[in-house]
Amino acid sequence: MADAPILSIDPEHPQPRLIERAVAALEAGGVIAYPTDTYYAIGCDLSNKKAIEKLYQLKARPKGKPLSFLCADLSDISRYANVDKFAYRVMKRLVPGPYTFILPATRLTPEIAMTKQKTVGIRVPQAAIPMALVERLGQPLLTTSATFGDESLDDPREIKAHLGHGLELIIDGGYQVTEPSTVLSLLEDRVEVLREGKGPVEGLI
Numbered sequence: 001m002a003d004a005p006i007l008s009i010d011p012e013h014p015q016p017r018l019i020e021r022a023v024a025a026l027e028a029g030g031v032i033a034y035p036t037d038t039y040y041a042i043g044c045d046l047s048n049k050k051a052i053e054k055l056y057q058l059k060a061r062p063k064g065k066p067l068s069f070l071c072a073d074l075s076d077i078s079r080y081a082n083v084d085k086f087a088y089r090v091m092k093r094l095v096p097g098p099y100t101f102i103l104p105a106t107r108l109t110p111e112i113a114m115t116k117q118k119t120v121g122i123r124v125p126q127a128a129i130p131m132a133l134v135e136r137l138g139q140p141l142l143t144t145s146a147t148f149g150d151e152s153l154d155d156p157r158e159i160k161a162h163l164g165h166g167l168e169l170i171i172d173g174g175y176q177v178t179e180p181s182t183v184l185s186l187l188e189d190r191v192e193v194l195r196e197g198k199g200p201v202e203g204l205i
Contacts, residue, residue, distance in 0.1 A: 183195040
């Protein structure tokens, strides 16, 4: 674990054999690092409890603070969240993209990924590498930004230096400018901007 390998993958056209290697690490219960459309992330298979434990330990995050996760598409989101007509119309315009949607969770969502109000945060990023991982894995990726203290890590070598001891591998998709996703609550048939980030909010409310 101390020497998590760095795997260079084309961010536009991910090489299938390298994606297979990363997915094998996820299937084995590993936590990996990868670029998204907003930041470098660390994540694991949403269905693997031991991997989730590792992720929380590495992030030094309290269990009472749920993490969001990445889905492949809108139909995948509807497995883990109750999507009404209003939410569907909003998301259809914004997916894929730099938005995290807050929705009511379904029974398929692990409790650790839910708030006390039984809501969940879900993303479909506009980035080829995480989408290839999710599609090949066949499960969502529980995900969080790669940070050390209060500092966002935007270079794979920095991630290796600070977090490599807890990672199975690190995907190098090039330098990534860190900018958080825009968080939108779609509860009660209205859009509420909980955090303004990379995704524009003009015309949403």
